[in-house]
Amino acid sequence: xxxxxxxxxxxxxxxxxxxxxxxxxxxxxxxxxxxxxxxxxxxxxxxxxxxxxxxxxxxxxxxxxxxxxxxxxxxxxxxxxxxxxxxxxxxxxxxxxxxxxxxxxxxxxxxxxxxxxxxxxxxxxxxxxxxxxxxxxxxxxxxx
Amino acid sequence: xxxxxxxxxxxxxxxxxxxxxxxxxxxxxxxxxxxxxxxxxxxxxxxxxxxxxxxxxxxxxxxxxxxxxxxxxxxxxxxxxxxxxxxxxxxxxxxxxxxxxxxxxxxxxxxxxxxxxxxxxxxxxxxxxxxxxxxxxxxxxxxx
DNA sequence: AGAGGTAGTTGTATAGTACAACGTGAATTG
DNA sequence: CAATTCACGTTGTACTATACAACTACCTCT
Numbered sequence: 001x002x003x004x005x006x007x008x009x010x011x012x013x014x015x016x017x018x019x020x021x022x023x024x025x026x027x028x029x030x031x032x033x034x035x036x037x038x039x040x041x042x043x044x045x046x047x048x049x050x051x052x053x054x055x056x057x058x059x060x061x062x063x064x065x066x067x068x069x070x071x072x073x074x075x076x077x078x079x080x081x082x083x084x085x086x087x088x089x090x091x092x093x094x095x096x097x098x099x100x101x102x103x104x105x106x107x108x109x110x111x112x113x114x115x116x117x118x119x120x121x122x123x124x125x126x127x128x129x130x131x132x133x134x135x136x137x138x139x140x141x142x143x144x
Numbered sequence: 145x146x147x148x149x150x151x152x153x154x155x156x157x158x159x160x161x162x163x164x165x166x167x168x169x170x171x172x173x174x175x176x177x178x179x180x181x182x183x184x185x186x187x188x189x190x191x192x193x194x195x196x197x198x199x200x201x202x203x204x205x206x207x208x209x210x211x212x213x214x215x216x217x218x219x220x221x222x223x224x225x226x227x228x229x230x231x232x233x234x235x236x237x238x239x240x241x242x243x244x245x246x247x248x249x250x251x252x253x254x255x256x257x258x259x260x261x262x263x264x265x266x267x268x269x270x271x272x273x274x275x276x277x278x279x280x281x282x283x284x285x286x287x288x
Numbered sequence: 289a290g291a292g293g294t295a296g297t298t299g300t301a302t303a304g305t306a307c308a309a310c311g312t313g314a315a316t317t318g
Numbered sequence: 319c320a321a322t323t324c325a326c327g328t329t330g331t332a333c334t335a336t337a338c339a340a341c342t343a344c345c346t347c348t
Contacts, residue, residue: 003267003271004267004270006274007267007270007271007273007274008255008258008259008262008270008274009255010274010277010278011258011262011270011273011274011277012254012255012258014274014277014278014280014281015162015166015277016166016179016183017281018159018162018163018277018280018281018284019162019163019166019167019179020179020180020183020203021204021284022159022160022163023163023303023304023335023336024204024336024337025284027303034303034304035160035163035164036164036303036304036305039160039164051326051327052326052327053325053326053327059164060165060168061304061305061306062305062306062307063326063327063328064305064306064307064308064327064328064329065304065305065306066327067326067327067328067329068304068305068328068329069304071328072303087313087314087325087326088312088313088314089312089313089314089325089326089327090325090326090327091326091327110156111152111153111156114152114155114156115152117280117283117284118152118155118280118283121279123147123148123151125276126148126151126152126155127147127151128272128276129151129155129273129276129280130150130151130152130154130155130158132269132272132273132276133154133155133158133159133162134154134158135265136158136162136261136262136273137158137161137162139261139262140162140165140169140261167304167305167334167335168305171305171334178334178335180334180335180336195295195296196295196296197294197295197296205335205336205337206336206337206338207295207296207297208296208297208298208299208336208337208338208339209335209336209337210296211295211296211297211298212297212298212334212335212336213335214296215297216334231294231295231344231345232295232343232344232345233294233295233296233343233344233345234294234295234296234344235295235296
């Protein structure tokens with residue numbers, strides 16, 4: 001059982017260490033798009049548009065937070081709003097041409113950085129690591 | 145190569161998802177000690193005291209950030225400062241009795257949460273996951 | 289003694305976040 | 319169908335974490 005405890009302890013420490021650094025690293029690498037903005041924009045791109053409320057639910061953010069983030073992205077010209085003709089309360093959000101472009105750049109550069117960090121890993125290890133992370137995050141969502 | 149790319153993509157997405165949530169989760173679970181405060185206090189406890197500068201270097205934080213965090217912890221009565229008799233610029237920081245107590249509680253409850261999340265993992269998987277995280281974070285430190 | 293470096297604090301600014309109050313429009317129901 | 323309730327989004331306010339720059343106090347070395 002000692003071994004099991006040690007592993008859990010390490011996982012805890014390393015996940016925490018990673019979390020502490022991620023924002024700062026993202027900001028350093030991509031001053032034009034923060035980690036949060038990036039995530040939201042990527043979601044819009046991925047979903048081919050969605051509502052602010054959907055973003056809030058998906059990322060466990062307050063609707064006011066999303067509202068301000070989207071306002072910032074709109075001000076930068078990365079996002080546009082289309083009022084739903086069937087329900088005038090709803091704004092469907094889409095990346096603009098420019099937004100999609102910036103997103104593609106940041107995504108490419110992030111992917112590049114991850115590839116560098118993982119360059120000397122063999123394929124089986126990468127696969128297992130990816131699987132573990134999926135499993136871990138799924139458990140976290142399930143258990144809060 | 146496609147498989148390798150997929151794994152890297154998943155790792156990127158899942159690490160990012162985790163990072164986005166970590167702070168909020170920590171704040172919800174432990175309102176008495178933020179993720180940063182917890183980390184700093186744990187380091188002091190672990191090292192049996194150290195300087196503010198050491199904390200800043202270790203966590204890639206600005207010294208002003210550490211200064212304010214420590215000031216907050218001191219105000220809460222969780223940390224005490226002992227001026228180094230050999231160098232009056234230096235304050236060696238230590239958890240107080242109370243600080244150590246709170247730290248122990250939070251640590252226990254965090255460990256409990258991690259154990260729950262990882263309850264149905266077998267020991268070999270836990271061990272591999274821990275190893276992968278260490279390896280990943282080491283690479284990140286190395287490459288920035 | 290003077291120059292330059294180190295430890296830490298404080299002023300200022302910014303990002304991200306939450307909660308509460310609000311406005312507007314949609315839906316339900318008595 | 320009028321009134322109430324609900325859903326979506328914005329705005330006011332406040333707080334935390336953070337960085338950078340300017341500063342004070344102190345140490346070290348020549």
